Amino acid sequence: MRVKNFSWFRLQDNLKNFSFVLPAILIFSIFYIYPFFDIFRLSFHEWNGITPSMKLVGLQNFQELMQDGVWWQAMWHAAYITLIALTFQNILAFALALACDREIRMKRFYRVVFFIPPVLSEVVVGLIWQWILYAGMQDGQHIGLLNYWLTKTGLPHLVHNWLSDPTTALTCIAVVHSWKGFGWGFIMLLAGLQTIDRQLYEAARVDGASSWRLFTNVTVPMMVPVMLVVVILTVLASMQVFVLVLSMVGQGLGYHTEVPVTRILSAMTGTNRFGYACAMGVNFGVILIMVSVAFKWLSNRMKQA
Amino acid sequence: MAVEPDEAGVKGGRSMMENNSYVVQRTIKGFLIHMFLIIFAVTCLFPLFWMLRSALMTNETVFTDKSFIPHTINFGNFAQAWTEGNFGIYFFNSLLYTTCVVIGIVLVSSLAAYSFSRLDFPGKNFFFYMFVAAMMIPLPGSFVPLYRLMTVLGLINTRIGYILCMINVGLSMSILLLKTFFDKMPSDLEDAARIDGCSRLGIWRHVALPLARPALAVIVIFNSLNVWNEYILATLLLNDRSLMPLQRGLMVFQGTHSVDYPLLMAGLTIAAIPIVVIYLAMQKHIVKGLSSGAIVG
Numbered sequence: 001m002r003v004k005n006f007s008w009f010r011l012q013d014n015l016k017n018f019s020f021v022l023p024a025i026l027i028f029s030i031f032y033i034y035p036f037f038d039i040f041r042l043s044f045h046e047w048n049g050i051t052p053s054m055k056l057v058g059l060q061n062f063q064e065l066m067q068d069g070v071w072w073q074a075m076w077h078a079a080y081i082t083l084i085a086l087t088f089q090n091i092l093a094f095a096l097a098l099a100c101d102r103e104i105r106m107k108r109f110y111r112v113v114f115f116i117p118p119v120l121s122e123v124v125v126g127l128i129w130q131w132i133l134y135a136g137m138q139d140g141q142h143i144g145l146l147n148y149w150l151t152k153t154g155l156p157h158l159v160h161n162w163l164s165d166p167t168t169a170l171t172c173i174a175v176v177h178s179w180k181g182f183g184w185g186f187i188m189l190l191a192g193l194q195t196i197d198r199q200l201y202e203a204a205r206v207d208g209a210s211s212w213r214l215f216t217n218v219t220v221p222m223m224v225p226v227m228l229v230v231v232i233l234t235v236l237a238s239m240q241v242f243v244l245v246l247s248m249v250g251q252g253l254g255y256h257t258e259v260p261v262t263r264i265l266s267a268m269t270g271t272n273r274f275g276y277a278c279a280m281g282v283n284f285g286v287i288l289i290m291v292s293v294a295f296k297w298l299s300n301r302m303k304q305a
Numbered sequence: 306m307a308v309e310p311d312e313a314g315v316k317g318g319r320s321m322m323e324n325n326s327y328v329v330q331r332t333i334k335g336f337l338i339h340m341f342l343i344i345f346a347v348t349c350l351f352p353l354f355w356m357l358r359s360a361l362m363t364n365e366t367v368f369t370d371k372s373f374i375p376h377t378i379n380f381g382n383f384a385q386a387w388t389e390g391n392f393g394i395y396f397f398n399s400l401l402y403t404t405c406v407v408i409g410i411v412l413v414s415s416l417a418a419y420s421f422s423r424l425d426f427p428g429k430n431f432f433f434y435m436f437v438a439a440m441m442i443p444l445p446g447s448f449v450p451l452y453r454l455m456t457v458l459g460l461i462n463t464r465i466g467y468i469l470c471m472i473n474v475g476l477s478m479s480i481l482l483l484k485t486f487f488d489k490m491p492s493d494l495e496d497a498a499r500i501d502g503c504s505r506l507g508i509w510r511h512v513a514l515p516l517a518r519p520a521l522a523v524i525v526i527f528n529s530l531n532v533w534n535e536y537i538l539a540t541l542l543l544n545d546r547s548l549m550p551l552q553r554g555l556m557v558f559q560g561t562h563s564v565d566y567p568l569l570m571a572g573l574t575i576a577a578i579p580i581v582v583i584y585l586a587m588q589k590h591i592v593k594g595l596s597s598g599a600i601v602g
Contacts, residue, residue, distance in 0.1 A: 014427060016505060020420030021432060023413045024476060031451065031473035032439055038450035049453070096345060099338045106339075112588050113346045116353070119584045119591075121534030123552045124577050127559060128352045131359065131566060138368045145355060148371050179348070187592060240445050243536045247556065264446040269541075274449055281446020288443040 042278040049274045061279035071280065074258040075287070081174040081259070082238035089178035090234060093185030094227075098219075100186075101193040111187070118183040126247025129176045133248075135161040163249050166256035173248055173257065177241055185230045192226030193219070228299040232292055239288060260284045353577065360570035367567050382571035390562075392572050394547060395554030399576075402468060402550055403532045409472040410479050410528050411521060418483030419509050423492065433484070436477045452541050460542075467542050471535065475528040482594075486520035487513065523594035526587045533580050551576040 043061055047054035065071055100110055117125065134144030142148040147159045162172050200218050209217065242261035249257050260280065267277035359367055361378045370376065387393045420426075421433045451470065452461075460466025494516065498508050514521070539553040549557065555572055562568060584591065 014425075017420055017424035017426040020424060020505070020509070021417040021426075024417035024436075024480065025432060027413065027469065027473050028436065028439070028476060030454075031470055032447075033435075035447050035450035035454055036444060038453065039444070039447060042450055042453070092345070096342065099342055102338075104335070104338065106342075110342050110346055111592065112585065113349050115588065115591065116349050116581060116584070119530055119534075119580055120353075120577055121536065121552050121580075123534075123536055123555050124573050125352075127555065127569065127573055128356045131570065132352060132355060136368075141369055141371075143368045145371065183349075191592075236443055240443070247559075261445055264449065265537075268449050268452070274453065277446060277449045281444070281449060284445045285443055288445065292443075 039278045039281055042275050043282050045275040047274045048272045049268070050272070054275065057275070061276050062283065064276070065279050065283055070255050070258060071260070071263055073255060074260050074263045075284075077170055077257065078239045078241070078259045080170060081177055081241055082235055084171070084174035085178050085181060085234050085238040086231065088175070089182045090185050090227075090230060092178070093182045093230070094189050096182070096186050097189035097193055098215075100190055111190070114186050115183040117180045120180070122180070122241075122243035123247045125176065125180050126244045129172075129179075130163060130248050133162040133172060135164060166254070169249055169257050173241075173245055176248065177238060177244055180244070181234070181237065185234065188230050189223070189226060192223055196222045224302060225299070228295065228302075232295050235291055235295065236288060239284075239291070353581075356570050356573050356577070359567060360574045362567050364565060364567055379567075382567045383575070386568050386571040386575065390558055390568055390572055391546060391554060392551070392558075392575050395549055395551045396575060398464075398548060398554075399533055399550040399552075401464070402471065403529050405468045406471040406475070406532045407525055407528050409468065410475045411524060413472065414476055414479035414524065415483055415514060415517065415521070416509065418480045418487055419513050421480070421484045422487035423495070423513075424505065433480075436480050440477045440481065448537055448541055451538070455542055462542065462544050462548065464548060467538065467548075470538055470542065471532050474535075474538075475524075475531060479524045479528065482524060483517060483520050486517055490516060519590075519593075522587065522590045526583070526590050527594060529583060530580060 042054075044056060044058055045054040046057045046061070096110075096114065100107055132145045135147060136143045142151060142159065144162075146162065150156060150158045160168060163169050196219065200222070201214060204214050204218055240261055242259050242265070245257055245259055245262055261284075264277045264280045264284070267273045267280060354373075358373065358375060360382055361380065362370065362375045363377075363379050363382075366375065366377070387396075417436075421429060455461045455466050455470070458466070460469070490513075495508050495512050498512050503511070533550075534552060535550070536552040536556070539550050540556070543549050543553065546554075546557070551572075555569075555576060558572055559569055
């Protein structure tokens with residue numbers, strides 16, 4: 001039977017247990033949950049970030065956003081970077097992982113080296129590549145290494161103002177983004193490949209399967225779950241890229257290299273429209289959630305198939 | 306073409322001496338696979354090498370001399386970047402922020418994860434899934450309300466404000482990782498300690514934390530990388546040069562000395578070297594963390 005002060009003891013016990021999570025919950029509530037709801041509230045207001053009062057404008061920010069050509073252009077730019085990352089970066093990562101998934105010398109070396117770009121910051125990566133892609137001339141010689149090499153190797157017609165020409169700047173950013181990112185995919189895909197039971201391969205070989213059949217009928221089906229994780233992570237990371245844009249071209253190219261997060265940033269710090277910046281954030285967040293839900297749905301369909 | 310010294314040993318396959326077509330075929334295949342891997346390994350390393358090389362040149366030679374090893378090596382850029390370029394202060398700040406944030410995350414998240422895994426209280430699952438949900442929901446632009454909050458709290462342009470924000474950034478992932486680890490860990494030792502009269506806090510400190518060292522290593526390394534490389538919150542929250550970390554300092558430096566490439570490259574080297582060294586020292590944990598992430602996901 002319960003004694004009378006047992007529940008008092010239990011309350012004390014619960015409180016003690018709860019005190020373990022209290023610091024985490026406090027920090028999380030103040031710095032995550034509160035801003036999370038505040039972004040919705042602010043998105044219905046017009047506020048310059050300085051005055052204590054803000055004006056309630058309802059859905060006006062969202063209506064304006066729907067007609068904001070630059071915003072949707074920025075969205076397409078991010079989609080373009082994502083498309084290059086999904087194809088170029090992920091196919092490269094998978095090819096390298098396949099090449100490493102065997103008894104091969106220097107396997108550890110490759111694994112270590114391919115993950116060096118991902119550990120560098122976007123600022124460092126962006127500034128190094130900006131220096132390599134530099135387009136100026138001095139004493140009749142190209143300063144940037146890429147243009148210098150292009151002239152030296154007999155391809156002077158390919159010399160280009162890589163980062164100041166609007167037609168190539170975005171592609172350069174996407175390629176550098178892929179350079180920085182493929183190591184993630186490589187490590188995750190390699191880990192996935194190594195969990196495939198070797199006996200599956202041997203059984204298929206005994207049955208007379210060719211290497212190509214082995215790849216399409218054993219490797220790929222076994223890898224679908226890991227590939228989908230890599231795809232979703234790539235989409236989320238590439239859509240939200242922006243530090244690389246700032247460090248490679250800054251804001252000097254008009255609207256040609258704008259991506260959603262740089263738009264949010266310039267609405268906030270450039271034109272002091274905090275409410276509008278929040279509306280952009282909400283809009284973009286909803287789009288990202290829809291995209292990742294779509295991929296999840298697709299992955300469930302593929303698993304059933 | 307750029308050939309790094311460590312690429313000299315292209316000896317993928319067996320010796321060609323055996324006159325066997327199968328062996329020859331395998332050797333060629335191995336050679337091609339190595340060529341493919343080496344090309345991309347060089348692509349990964351070369352920009353870093355070029356950064357280091359440019360940092361060792363002077364402003365006069367850097368624009369015209371394109372040799373891999375510069376004729377005159379000039380270490381002065383590092384000293385100049387360190388003092389005049391303010392990189393000494395930025396470096397100290399980055400070090401301080403990274404240390405404080407990582408210690409904070411380890412303490413706060415291990416306490417919480419231990420409680421979520423081993424102890425019981427009403428609403429436990431609700432709070433745990435709150436942290437998990439935060440990882441799932443992408444919230445671009447959350448820095449706008451965060452900036453407002455920090456202004457209201459008077460934490461803008463303070464070290465403590467930035468540190469608290471960054472602790473929050475790494476919290477969810479660390480709690481999830483540690484809780485999964487604690488769930489798999491047998492609780493025999495903790496039971497023994499409890500029978501011996503050890504308090505909850507004592508068990509956490511003397512039993513659970515030491516046993517969780519592998520998971521803690523993953524948390525420490527990932528959060529260190531994350532804080533060291535963080536840019537956007539540092540830009541919005543810190544305006545004083547004396548408070549800025551390296552990533553922010555680099556962009557400020559680039560904005561004011563846009564043509565002084567050797568100095569900029571020296572600054573980049575100062576920002577990149579510590580992280581590369583830590584990575585090389587701890588890369589086993591990184592691979593482990595990523596692989597487990599891939600399988601959990």
